Amino acid sequence: MNRELRAFSAACTFMTRIPTWRVVAHDVADLPASAAYFPLVGLLVGAAGAVVWWLASWLWSPWIAILLSMAATIRLTGAFHEDALADSLDGFGGGWTREQVLHIMKDSRVGSYALVGMCVALLLKAALLVEFTTMAPLPVTGIMGRWPAVVTAMLAAHVLARASSVALIGALPYVRRDDAATRASAGRPFVAGVSRARVILALACAVMLSVVLLGSAVWTVLVAAAAATALAARYFRARIGGITGDALGAANQVVELVVYLTLAASVQHGSFLQTVVRS
DSSP: OHHHHHHHHHHHHHHSOOOGGGTSOOOGGGHHHHGGGHHHHHHHHHHHHHHHHHHHHTTSOHHHHHHHHHHHHHHHHTTHHHHHHHHHHHHHHHOSSHHHHHHHHHOOSOOHHHHHHHHHHHHHHHHHHHHHHTSOOOSOOGGGGGSOHHHHHHHHHHHHHHHHHHHHHHHSOBOOOOOTTSOOOTTGGGTTOOOHHHHHHHHHHHHHHHHHHHGGGHHHHHHHHHHHHHHHHHHHHHHHSSBOHHHHHHHHHHHHHHHHHHHHHHHHHHHHHHHHHHO
């Protein structure tokens, strides 16, 4: 039990600004085991965003409430994944060879690919979440069926986005070597290897949480999230031979957007998407 508490505390410290280390001490050795709790950390981040949206929606318009919610989740995570997406956009967009991609991704300066890509990603996320605020509760069973669609979407997206990181860690090798002259990579603590059992546990947790959150819409969303993760894995393997911390963060953001897009499409074209998944 103490080992698992240390692992969960390490996951919170690694992926958020929540000072769990003040309650449960941990160190770098606990990081590989912490991967199993990434989906739970995603649930916490999504819940924080949902609470801020709910409070802000009493005072301001949907757009302002959603932007405040996004600002809260970015602050809570220290823009961890957004920074990774920006670095990846510059690296993969501006680099031709593997070495060029890795070098550009390590550069802290922001290029045109990062600037334009982040603007598009954040605007798309905000627009999708605002659209959810106008929808009836998603067609799920049980208590979640009475929750606003935007809350359900936030929770599910953050859970599955973090689960994608664990899947990629388990499937691909880590390719970056730390250089004393540059900042250390966020993915280095996991290079020793996350066990297969931890990967399975994390993915099982993500699936169970998704079933509770999404009910009848879950399978379409799971297929979309899995497809996005698989395509990211194929792309990373082809371009750089594996993953880096920035690549994991970029995939996290892409999967979050894919979940929002899939849920929004499911509400408008649910019967068509379910037919596609069954086929």
